[in-house]
Amino acid sequence: MPASARNWILACLPAGVVALVISLVAWASSSPLxxxxxxxxxxxxxxxxxxxxxxxxxxxxxxxxxxxxxxxxxxxxxxxxxxxxxxxxxxxxxxxxxxxxxxxxxxxxxxxxxxxxxDRRFADYFSERFTRAFVGVAQGQFIVFRRDRFKAWLSEQIQANTPYDELVRKLIAGEGLWTGDPETNFITAAVADGNLDRNKLTGSTVRAFLGQRIDCAQCHDHPFDHWKQTDFEGLTAFYGQVEVQVLGVRQNNKLKYEVEDRNTLETRTVAPQVPFLNECLPEEGTLRERLATWVTHPxxxxxxxxxxxxxxxxxxxxxxxxxxxxxxxxxxxxxxxxxxxxxxxxxxxxxxxxxxxxxxxxxxxxxxxxxSSTDMVDxxxxxxxxxxxALFPLVRLRPEQIIGSMLQSSSLKTIDQNSNLFMRARRFFSEIDFVREYGDLGSDELNDFPGTIPQALLRMNGQFARDNGSASPFNSVGRITSLDISNDKRIETCFLVCLSRPPTAEELTHFLKQYESASNQEQREKVTEDLFWALYNSPEFSWNH
Structure with a gap:
């Protein structure tokens, strides 16, 4: 790892744990693979x-x-x-x-x-994708909401291959403290200014688990769909007896869900009801348990x-x-x-x-x-x-996929949960900083998004790209340059590391000329650095094909 990157990571860590980190890295490096x-x-x-x-x-x-x-x-x-x-x-x-x-x-x-x-990386990555769909990207009110605990809990559920319907029921009906029972963060994510927004819970539940938008019916009948305002109120009433207390998310059977009539301004009590499949709603259980069973009913x-x-x-x-x-x-x-x-x-x-x-x-x-390739021209x-x-869709990589790919291409070995502590720390801090600069997609991540000039410049000239593309005994650029292999194999290795494919005949011919003009190790390093820079900034690197 370049000294600049190593020093940057150490600077990000609290001073009191630097010595511990160094000792752990030494232990990890000396441990058998x-x-x-x-x-x-x-x-x-x-x-x-x-x-x-x-x-x-x-x-x-x-x-x-x-x-x-x-x-x-x-x-x-x-x-x-x-x-x-x-x-x-x-x-x-x-x-x-x-x-x-x-x-x-x-x-x-x-x-x-x-x-x-x-692989554990699957559970960790998909847990973040599900977390965005279930509770969004905002950190919320720290006192009652722990997004990181929620994501870690989801990762454990995915790793254990918990049935999806069981997972969803835990989210809707969970009780307990948001730290000890992380699934309850689905509920506490709807807390704002100390108040639980039950309307937000209803909208999130229907969007995330039933794939439909009912939010519009919060104030009026949906103008284009079947949803009525009474449907929204009836579903929200299932969350009417949940409350967030000091000891966590609890059920209070004494509570009633009340709304103010917009015409009369009088308060009225709303009874829980579902807009369809009433026969699938069980009679036993708490209101949220009944709702969870209805949502996931076969x-x-x-x-x-x-x-x-x-x-x-x-x-x-x-x-x-x-x-x-x-x-x-x-x-x-x-x-x-x-x-x-x-x-x-x-x-x-x-x-x-x-x-x-x-x-x-x-x-x-x-x-x-x-x-994704085709002979069609129209x-x-x-x-x-x-x-x-009939064609695999071309989609831009997400910000964390971009930084994850850049980081992985800096190493010939797999970067995963078994990597040494410094490499994992580097990935953690790099991803946070890169996503912050590159721009997050938010919870609406499955919609198409345009690339921007600042994003392209970040890949070209950002600090991480510069550190990654500079030859070092500890990164791919330096190691590939020093390998005792032919220039053909050197170019092929660069392409496999960055684009997961060998070069075309035209690409191979072009870069062979560059290596043939290099007369010493320093010049070969420069050619490899330039090749990595070109591959990082090719459209192919930042798209899914």
Whole structure:
């Protein structure tokens, strides 16, 4: 690691723990390397294969009806890169690429997917994506809200593969202190100025778990949808008996949910009621327990469809139906055959709301395997093919994916939970600073966003890019330069480290000329630095293809 980066990290740490950090790093550096985890073996599960085939048949029929020729299957390294970005928030390391290339068998991508899902980085990354959807990005009132505890709790649930419906019920009905029972932060996220905003809870619940927007009905009947103001009030009444006390989130059965009539200005009591599927609302339990059961009820198609649409969006960068929180009600669907969300949702429900299984199905399907490249020249045809998922959609990387990729490309080894303390600290502080400068996408992260000139300049000339791209015995630039390999292999290694692919013949020829003109080690370092800078700032580095 360059001295400037090392000193920067130490400066960020409290003075009293610097000595402890140094001793821990020394211990970690001297400890034997952890053995590589074995690649998981695929289980021969007919139901999984049947669902994948059903998804593929759905899209094959769609493409035929629309007279679309789907793009070719993307090469395995391209699929590997998009898997790593979607599941871990970073590009694969050179170490991982070599491990993947050493695998045999036609099913190695499927087995690699299982390996990524078993890795702790998956739980940590997806917990942040879910946290944004469930409680947003604001830190809220620190006294009663701990976003970091909520995210850590979600990570544990995902790592344990807790059924998604069970996880959601814990969020809606949880009780206790926000530090000791982190799931209650879903409730305390709605606290503002010391008051619990029950209307905000209702809106968050319906958007996050049912994929629909009911917020408009808070003040009046929805002008374009089925939602009525009485629907919103009836749902909010289920949160009417929850209160945030010194000892945590508690149920107070004595409370009644009251609203002020806008016409008469008189206060009236609202009874809890659901706007549809009343037969799915249990009679037993607290109000929030009853609501949680209704939201996740197997007969509530909105829940499984919204879940499938969100996971699809997290993997592709674009939801199947956009926006992710404004899906058509199942009663509005006119097709006779099940659509994609019905296919995925049914499998999700029938197999215990298994998030990892749902991901396996989606990434094994034909749309996820398509290339983003096409011979089409007409922009309207390209958009039509993209909308039909006959082309893999081009999406800009998220800020944490950009910094995660830049950091990973600075190391030939995988940066994960087993990396030494300094490397993990560097990633933690780098991500915070970079996202702050680059700009956060907020909780509305699945909508398209434009790139900006300041963002491009940050990748070109930011402090992290300068430190990363300067040759050092401890980073990729320095190590690749010093390797006793041919210049062809040196260029290929740079491309694999940064873009997860080998160079084209034209690219190889261009950069070979640069190396051939370098007569000593210092000049070779400069060529490698320039090559890394060019790769960092290529459009390919900051997009998902």
């Amino acid at each position: 952890k053995k590589t985890e074995p690649i998981p073996v695929l289980q021969n599960e007919d139901s999984l294969t049947r669902t994948i085939d059903q998804v593929d048949q759905f899209f094959t029929q769609e493409w035929q009806e629309r007279e679309l020729d789907p793009a070719a299957v993307a090469d395995e390294l391209t699929q590997m890169r998009r898997l790593s970005l979607a599941l871990h928030g970073t590009i694969p390391s050179l170490e991982e690429i070599r491990e993947f290339q050493a695998m045999s068998g036609d099913d190695r991508l499927e087995r690699w997917t299982l390996k990524l899902l078993d 007969d509530n198609r909105r829940f499984e469809r919204a879940s499938a649409n969100r996971i699809w969006g997290l993997l592709f960068g674009v939801p199947y139906i956009d926006p992710v929180d404004d899906l058509p009600a199942p009663t509005d669907l006119t097709q006779e055959a099940p659509d994609l969300l019905d296919i995925l949702g049914q499998d999700f429900r029938e197999n215990g709301y298994d998030i990892k299984r749902l991901i396996q199905i989606i990434v094994a399907s034909k749309p996820f395997q398509r290339s 922009s309207e045809e390209i958009q039509r093919a993209t909308r039909a998922w």
